[in-house]
Amino acid sequence: MTFLETACVALNERLKGHTFEKTVSLRIKEVGNIFISGSDAVVSDERADSAVISDQVTLQKILNGDLHPMKAILFGKMKIAGDAKTAAKFGSLFG
Template sequence: MTTDFLSIAQAALADRLKGEHFEKSVSLRIKEVGNLVIKGDTAEISDDRADCAIIADQPTFEKILKGELNPIKAAMFGKLKIAGDAKTAMKFGGLFG
């Protein structure tokens, strides 16, 4: 189940990243599942360190990827946490509306 979700999330991010280019890296840390790292215009399943980490559980990331939850609102309501470069996290949030 966890690997399946990481693969689904990676594919969903690949679509959103077309035409984008992150100068800094973002790590999406999905609690009890694994990590995705966004560098440039790609998302890879990886445990590499990044400039910014966005941490949440799988249901929260599922809602964000489906467009049902804005990541900035999720952070404001404590559904996800941000560690590191907040500007990079805001740019990531911009991919979702």
């Protein structure tokens, strides 16, 4: 299973019970994109209302619970483009 597929499985677990009214694109540098719509995460290059841009190492730390998305933003490891409220809702999935 590729990193993107593994990340989608982990994100879909976290999305249970949550629904995004707007869309989020996770852009993982040099790897690919994950598109979150409603309560589903899939590998896709589709454009979204908000983009969260990071590298694979940072996203893996976030998925493992070793790094909170807000800290990643503060440390410059993650950037947000587009609708900040939707990106904040994404961050709330991690505590």
